[in-house]
Amino acid sequence: MKALILVGGYGTRLRPLTLTLPKPLVEFANKPMIEHQVESLAAAGVTDIVLAVNYRPEIMSAALKKYEKEYNVNIEFSIETEPLGTAGPLKLAEKTLGKDDSPFFVLNSDVICEYPFQDLADFHKQHGEEGTIVVTKVEEPSKYGVIVHKPDHPSRIDRFVEKPVEFVGNRINAGLYILNPSVLRRIELRPTSIEQETFPAIVKDGQLHSFDLEGFWMDVGQPKDFLSGTCLYLSSLTKRGSKKLASPSKPYVYGGNVLVDPSAKIGKNCRIGPNVTIGPNVVVGDGVRLQRCVLLAGSKVKDHAWIKSTIVGWNSSIGKWARLENVSVLGDDVTIGDEIYVNGGSILPHKSIKANIDSPSIIM
Amino acid sequence: MSLKVPSRQSNGSTASTKAVILVGGPSRGTRFRPLSLDVPKPLFDVAGHPIIWHCLRAVAKVPGIREVILVGYYDEAVFRDFIKDSARELPQIRIQYLREYQALGTAGGLYHFRDAILKGGPDRFFVLNADVCCSFPLGEMLKLFEEKNAEAVILGTRVSNDAATNFGCIVSDPQTKQVLHYVEKPESHISNLINCGVYLFATETIFPAIRNAIKRRTERPRLVSYPSSENLDASFFSEKLEDGEKNEVLRLEQDILSDLADSNQFFVLETKDFWRQIKTAGSAVPANALYLMKAFQSQSEELAAPSANILPPVFIHPTAEVDPSAKLGPNVSIGPRVVIGAGVRVKESIVLEDSEIKHDACVLYSIIGWNSRVGAWARVEGTPTPVGSHTTSIVKNGVKVQSITILGKDCGVGDEVRVQNCVCLPNKELKRDVSNEVIM
Numbered sequence: 001m002k003a004l005i006l007v008g009g010y011g012t013r014l015r016p017l018t019l020t021l022p023k024p025l026v027e028f029a030n031k032p033m034i035e036h037q038v039e040s041l042a043a044a045g046v047t048d049i050v051l052a053v054n055y056r057p058e059i060m061s062a063a064l065k066k067y068e069k070e071y072n073v074n075i076e077f078s079i080e081t082e083p084l085g086t087a088g089p090l091k092l093a094e095k096t097l098g099k100d101d102s103p104f105f106v107l108n109s110d111v112i113c114e115y116p117f118q119d120l121a122d123f124h125k126q127h128g129e130e131g132t133i134v135v136t137k138v139e140e141p142s143k144y145g146v147i148v149h150k151p152d153h154p155s156r157i158d159r160f161v162e163k164p165v166e167f168v169g170n171r172i173n174a175g176l177y178i179l180n181p182s183v184l185r186r187i188e189l190r191p192t193s194i195e196q197e198t199f200p201a202i203v204k205d206g207q208l209h210s211f212d213l214e215g216f217w218m219d220v221g222q223p224k225d226f227l228s229g230t231c232l233y234l235s236s237l238t239k240r241g242s243k244k245l246a247s248p249s250k251p252y253v254y255g256g257n258v259l260v261d262p263s264a265k266i267g268k269n270c271r272i273g274p275n276v277t278i279g280p281n282v283v284v285g286d287g288v289r290l291q292r293c294v295l296l297a298g299s300k301v302k303d304h305a306w307i308k309s310t311i312v313g314w315n316s317s318i319g320k321w322a323r324l325e326n327v328s329v330l331g332d333d334v335t336i337g338d339e340i341y342v343n344g345g346s347i348l349p350h351k352s353i354k355a356n357i358d359s360p361s362i363i364m
Numbered sequence: 365m366s367l368k369v370p371s372r373q374s375n376g377s378t379a380s381t382k383a384v385i386l387v388g389g390p391s392r393g394t395r396f397r398p399l400s401l402d403v404p405k406p407l408f409d410v411a412g413h414p415i416i417w418h419c420l421r422a423v424a425k426v427p428g429i430r431e432v433i434l435v436g437y438y439d440e441a442v443f444r445d446f447i448k449d450s451a452r453e454l455p456q457i458r459i460q461y462l463r464e465y466q467a468l469g470t471a472g473g474l475y476h477f478r479d480a481i482l483k484g485g486p487d488r489f490f491v492l493n494a495d496v497c498c499s500f501p502l503g504e505m506l507k508l509f510e511e512k513n514a515e516a517v518i519l520g521t522r523v524s525n526d527a528a529t530n531f532g533c534i535v536s537d538p539q540t541k542q543v544l545h546y547v548e549k550p551e552s553h554i555s556n557l558i559n560c561g562v563y564l565f566a567t568e569t570i571f572p573a574i575r576n577a578i579k580r581r582t583e584r585p586r587l588v589s590y591p592s593s594e595n596l597d598a599s600f601f602s603e604k605l606e607d608g609e610k611n612e613v614l615r616l617e618q619d620i621l622s623d624l625a626d627s628n629q630f631f632v633l634e635t636k637d638f639w640r641q642i643k644t645a646g647s648a649v650p651a652n653a654l655y656l657m658k659a660f661q662s663q664s665e666e667l668a669a670p671s672a673n674i675l676p677p678v679f680i681h682p683t684a685e686v687d688p689s690a691k692l693g694p695n696v697s698i699g700p701r702v703v704i705g706a707g708v709r710v711k712e713s714i715v716l717e718d719s720e721i722k723h724d725a726c727v728l729y730s731i732i733g734w735n736s737r738v739g740a741w742a743r744v745e746g747t748p749t750p751v752g753s754h755t756t757s758i759v760k761n762g763v764k765v766q767s768i769t770i771l772g773k774d775c776g777v778g779d780e781v782r783v784q785n786c787v788c789l790p791n792k793e794l795k796r797d798v799s800n801e802v803i804m
Contacts, residue, residue: 304709306724306780323726339711341784358784
């Protein structure tokens with residue numbers, strides 16, 4: 001089977017992290033985003049993966065070589081010379097996606113969930129029509145495009161309603177699809193939207209179905225959602241009884257959902273959790289309090305610091321008695337001085353912070 | 365109409381000296397709230413001792429002073445214990461408190477108690493405002509007084525031009541140190557040499573000067589200084605208040621000093637040492653820092669020994685329990701029976717008696733009130749004001765807030781809660797993060 005991952009551009013919404021690494025390589029729960037997806041696709045029997053990008057960072061090639069070996073898949077870049085929207089890249093990759101009659105997966109690289117690729121393929125095969133889109137239930141459908149089914153059918157889509165004012169349903173497009181190669185004939189090689197143009201055309205022919213996603217779903221393209229997505233992911237690991245999580249019997253674990261890389265060091269009298277990921281080679285000092293935060297590889301948190309709702313970038317250092325909160329995001333190699341307070345600071349790489357950041361701001 | 369101040373005969377080297385410390389009263393010092401809700405300002409501890417203790421110490425160092433008079437309008441009981449303790453510490457000095465039954469003003473109070481001051485026939489006496497924090501170079505004032513055969517010496521200090529108009533401004537002859545002109549809180553810039561609130565007066569000059577001022581006052585309407593839009597209301601208001609009573613509210617600054625400047629025997633000693641007013645509660649933090657630094661420089665045994673976790677100067681009361689992993693200083697005073705937990709950080713702060721700071725909490729630029737509790741990983745924080753600044757408020761997002769965070773008596777800050785630039789009245793529990801607020 002085949003798959004296309006829509007990566008797109010520079011990932012500016014996830015800056016300052018994406019100033020250092022391309023978005024697919026930013027670790028989500030200690031594993032690069034793209035690896036979560038490659039792993040799940042490979043497990044569902046996918047052998048050919050196309051990455052639709054509109055720039056080509058050299059660093060990506062090396063990482064992907066590794067995954068090709070590790071997961072026994074072929075990964076190729078499909079590079080847009082101009083942005084082609086969400087449908088154009090499919091046409092651009094027609095040679096791979098249309099090389100046989102089997103359907104292919106399409107996924108948005110920002111989406112994190114328990115990828116149901118095998119079940120999705122089975123369901124798609126069962127109804128036998130052109131496309132299936134994964135849908136997730138949301139509490140506030142008015143912020144999204146909502147899917148409405150045919151009255152007489154549980155999965156066949158009747159129409160899409162963009163940001164409905166009145167309740168018409170609560171299922172929204174989750175950004176994961178499985179499509180027959182015939183769909184490629186519906187797309188022109190130009191900037192075009194799969195949601196706005198391609199899907200409505202398939203719906204018109206009564207050939208598009210929805211598939212309900214079990215469990216959590218989150219678009220983690222920006223820091224706030226990256227943190228929320230991490231909470232959901234860790235909760236789902238807990239629910240599944242995953243051995244990856246730190247045991248609640250460890251003295252520092254507080255409230256569960258704590259993921260610690262084996263190479264990380266944790267000091268004495270810490271209180272960590274809930275919803276914390278600690279990356280490789282991280283050093284956490286004594287008496288540190290962490291909750292709802294992400295410490296990326298090589299970062300260091302000194303004694304008595306307090307961190308909440310914050311992403312600490314690679315190799316960054318947090319001073320003693322520092323306090324970070326309110327969706328602060330530190331780029332690579334940022335230093336926060338002792339006793340400094342950071343409230344919603346978005347701090348670019350290699351900066352050293354010596355004065356409080358009292359209100360949300362970007363530190364260039 | 366210029367005042368004729370009687371001149372004084374020279375008196376030789378056997379001259380005797382007294383000191384008067386003006387302590388004010390409970391209706392003054394409202395700017396010291398919320399701390400003055402529980403302790404009279406002069407008795408508030410900075411650098412481990414009451415504010416007036418520092419004045420008294422300076423006075424005790426002047427050779428030949430045998431008597432100190434505290435003048436104010438607090439209840440007698442207020443200073444009883446302080447006077448008892450001080451008498452034990454300074455047996456050579458007689459200390460008494462004289463209570464005004466109504467606020468008489470700084471000069472009015474002196475005049476009211478002139479018999480007590482004149483008793484024993486002192487040739488001169490110091491007057492110290494208790495709300496002043498400085499090194500009190502009284503010996504140098506005395507030296508200048510004798511050198512110049514002065515009638516009055518005032519302690520002066522230089523401040524920034526911006527700040528000067530908030531104080532009494534002195535124009536002096538740089539060579540002779542003679543005071544040429546004195547204006548209290550002028551509207552426009554006159555001088556950046558300001559009145560420190562510390563004076564040395566010849567007894568035979570100052571009382572006639574005050575009497576003349578009283579006489580002038582009863583003969584014709586008060587001429588304070590040129591009325592400005594700012595002080596016009598205030599002066600009329602206070603006049604009205606006193607109407608019908610004996611019109612005795614006389615202030616040294618407004619009513620006496622400008623007249624003294626017309627005499628030729630009024631001099632200024634300009635101190636290059638530290639000086640700071642203790643008006644607002646927040647100003648106790650810089651005052652604490654200045655007195656601690658002074659104690660450190662004079663190698664006081666009272667201070668905690670510097671170490672990896674003690675950044676000097678730090679005062680720790682002998683009855684306080686401080687975990688060895690806590691890091692304190694600089695400029696920290698820890699009061700009696702305070703408990704400081706493991707991994708706590710305290711900097712530029714006063715922690716008052718019986719309070720507790722739990723493990724890993726951080727207290728910066730703050731005052732923790734008596735018997736208050738700060739939870740684990742809590743952060744209680746003020747904002748440093750620039751060195752040399754004479755204000756304790758700062759402007760944040762266009763709003764004036766207190767730079768020093770103050771917790772009144774019996775307050776609680778929950779675990780992990782952050783309190784920034786807040787003033788918290790007594791008996792409040794802070795369970796969520798707060799900033800830039802007064803918490804009633």
